[in-house]
Amino acid sequence: MLTAITTASIITIGDELLIGQTVDTNSAFIAQELNQIGIWVRRRVAVGDRYEDIRQALDEESRSADLILITGGLGPTSDDITKPLLCEYFGGKLVRNESVLKHIEYLFKEVYRRPGPLLDRNIRQADVPDVCEVLPNAIGTAPGMLFRKNGKLFISLPGVPAEMKRLITEQVIPRLVREWTMASILHRTLLTAGAGESILAEALTEFEASLSNSLKLAYLPKFGMVKLRLTYIGPSELEGNALIEEAFPRLAAAVKTWLVTEDDINLEVLIGNWLREHKKTMGTAESCTGGSIASLLTSVPGSSEYFIGSVVSYANRIKVELLDVQQETLLTVGAVSEKAVTEMIQGGLKRLGTDFMVSVSGILGPGGATPEKPVGTIWIAAGSKTRIITRKLNLRFDRARNTVITTHQCLLLLWELLQTNEG
């Protein structure tokens, strides 16, 4: 009998993952959650809706992992072959589960508000292998299923992200913690900006050489910044904490020049926390980013406490009419200029009545370039009534990546301003 779980494999099922129509965000979520309770995800495998491929994955992954987590393939349509396959694989037969059926009836009647009797294919979602334990899916029709075979644990979950997430946090994790023993996996992460991986690695040569065998340092470049992550995997949370407590301050000291924060939080949360704490407000005046900065800032729950609003002035006319940019500025130096983003800050502070603003105007590509202003020429600014700082970016990526890097550079610039804020 399986009493301790050390490693897991995640199997995601669905052709859409193999033809590139869908990006697999489920695996990242599951890995994160398992990690937090001390289960190391050794492999992730994606296979299509094909009988032999799913079987092969089940065989192979159960060879090296204690826990096999399967998502996808449980919908009501005929391209979903997973349930009969699982039934056969674990040697059971499909039986109707009355409590699942009741739940499906409830969902269709009360939540989806679909009149009329259930379709056969929906009723069949209540059929589960008689060798599994059912994990109730509070917000969807396909239940989770838990199987045991050859001392390994298999858990099958629907692929719809919201349903999978809820099953993981409310059913799977509590269950695992209650019934099995796990190792300790601890992470601590800090965020740097302004130095590439090589420069950081150079600054960290001595630190890395000094590192205990149970600790591992990873470099995670993201949005033009680099996260550094220290990880402990071992038997003892106590030991892990002690080792990280000792090493982490040395890590932070070694990269002090580029350190943004020692907390594992995103820039938008970091800035939000500061504004909330200092009872200040902010807004954005965006041209080329088209609302991405505002969208990122408001993705944080509770951001309405400090985020007031935004003017997306995609057309130059709006820069003049809603942000008081001077016609003359547009005619002489143009919208992609230090002067324009400075005026956007000033206009935004007035029109939105905020304490702080960020602004941006640039050419993200692929079109819009001029001989003097190639694609990737972007002016950004951050400011308050007393101080405005500006920066020029020269990016060389595609439109999507230029947008996301610009968005984060704007937040970095604002963070720089907030750090030096006197009032």
Added chain:
Amino acid sequence: MLTAITTASIITIGDELLIGQTVDTNSAFIAQELNQIGIWVRRRVAVGDRYEDIRQALDEESRSADLILITGGLGPTSDDITKPLLCEYFGGKLVRNESVLKHIEYLFKEVYRRPGPLLDRNIRQADVPDVCEVLPNAIGTAPGMLFRKNGKLFISLPGVPAEMKRLITEQVIPRLVREWTMASILHRTLLTAGAGESILAEALTEFEASLSNSLKLAYLPKFGMVKLRLTYIGPSELEGNALIEEAFPRLAAAVKTWLVTEDDINLEVLIGNWLREHKKTMGTAESCTGGSIASLLTSVPGSSEYFIGSVVSYANRIKVELLDVQQETLLTVGAVSEKAVTEMIQGGLKRLGTDFMVSVSGILGPGGATPEKPVGTIWIAAGSKTRIITRKLNLRFDRARNTVITTHQCLLLLWELLQTNEG
């Protein structure tokens, strides 16, 4: 010797994928590109930066695939162990490649503008196994590498998305097409809205029964809509085209009630194309979505032709001051109301001077609910000077999913309006 390529496996290397710190977007891109030239990706595997796990993946994946694509693990830091491992696996030794070294020098001097001599770790990025063919990386320091072993083809690429993408489109794909024979894989996709998977499947029972064995139908739920994809895999592009030509119109007819578009394009592109064609403009007035709709619309290259701008009125004060929402509306029925989103359309049309507007105000969660307006209560509107349509959503997901579904529901509502537009 390998002359034809039928199947591929993608191996992504990096601990960050297994602890959930990074979502793997590379695999989706690679799968898409390989698919277009007729290579079926049978499996995708993610493993950590561990010697034995990478070796195991190389062994296993080369058993069932003709082409093994490897990304990640090639950076300049010491957590990257892939290159020495590949060198050993393919029986070569590391030698300095002078043309790669020159390129690295060029990048540091001219592109990154880093003064001073190269670091050792950067120079070492020019060391490649003498048994590989180098694939030059135009925008990064780590080159791609192509190996052959036991009649299989292995291609190793850096994990930085922009570098990987450029290597795939400019080096890998042309090379594969030139030197190997591939099958035909054809897809055709349409977009539906307003019906769940089960209802669609019910409407398609007859259609699915009639489908040729070489064709496969897939249901892809996304953002509260469902894409339907017809796929042909077989020896002949001619046959595939003929089969799809025959089946696709029947598919479209069977789901006519819910059909949004028969083209495989996103809503934001569909709307953009319509506006460009009709020489009309639009803008957004957003509260709870915080600029997400504007951000999605402006993610389309060339959107400045029809997208004018946006007012993100996160605070109620901004709704009044920049969108002319009546104080009385806010005091009586509140910001989350049909009246408020209607006034936001009217104010937006006037302030931004556009032909069309969408607006939205709601409670995305987790906070902000009242007894009358629970989390997920969202009013949306789309309008022109002559007509405004509104809709109330009752969503039941988390903040992120509520945001993305609301964003797409706003675009759907606008599309509905555009379809009935007279002038």
